[in-house]
Amino acid sequence: MQKALFVCIFFVNICVAQIADFNHINFSKADDIAKSYRSKNLLNLNEITFNITKDLETDLEKLRAIYVWICNNIANDFGLYTKNKRKRERFQKDSIRLHEWNSEFKTLLFKRLLKKKKTICTGYAYLLKEMCKIVGIEAKIVNGFGRTSTVDFSTLTEANHSWNMVKIDEKWYVCDPTWATGISFPEEGRFDFQFNEGYFLTTPQLFFKNHFPMVKEFSLLKGKTPTLQEFIEMPLLYGEAYNFLESHISPNKMYQEIKQNDVFTFEYQLKKNIIINDLKLISSTGNNDRTLKPEINLQNKKLAITYQFKHKGFYDVHLYHQKKIIATYTFNVTD
Known part of the structure; x- marks a missing residue:
């Protein structure tokens, strides 16, 4: 028992790392190789992995090539995701049928991944882990809760997402090849x-806003890891936030209850400086959207947006950058 505890503590102490550790690295060679290499299927994964990494010197570059190759070649299988969700909900109270379906699903998942190059988060995470293993990079699959605008946590009974931890230079990093790959349009079947560059070796504090691991140490956060309820109450961040932000400083919760005429400040640490006029703060009440006029301050890539809420009501407040949504908050402004 004492040995297990020691291992856990040691693991946490070496884990705190992020993409900023490699700001001096140029990934263009790894990216070019990964984007140019094509294969009809994944039946010879060793050959694919060798061909996209053989001319790269460091583990970091090899990881990057593997990650970018996956994100440019493996499509999201939304139909399989929907089928799996429907089956699990149907067999939720029938453990025998659920076990049978899970076994059938694994076979179907890997068959479609290998032959069709289509999968869901489990397949993405598995593929990255296996390709890393081929080149001697240690990687893990992390299971947990992924938070998006469409997830209803009141109906979830088990983890709904998978991503990866990878070890580079004795440090652990987090990445999400699923969400980095692209966008599904299920109604159109495409x-x-x-x-999305931002999901590669993301700052743990930012990554956690949308990723709650079942094993809390896998968050890679310094200090105490928030509870699942605290995670659910966090602000809602979108994919563009990962390209745009280094960290989300405040507020800590999505829902805010304030008094009329109160002044409220949103704070962020940016990856790079931006043009202030590219930012928009928009309030929404049903079908009525209104562009707000906050005070914006930007110094040393630290962004502060301050606004006085003069009107009572219940608002969704959205932050946009160049017409792309970054985050959503909810405000109840009372007397």
């Missing part, structure tokens, strides 16, 4: 590849 998937668009749109690589």
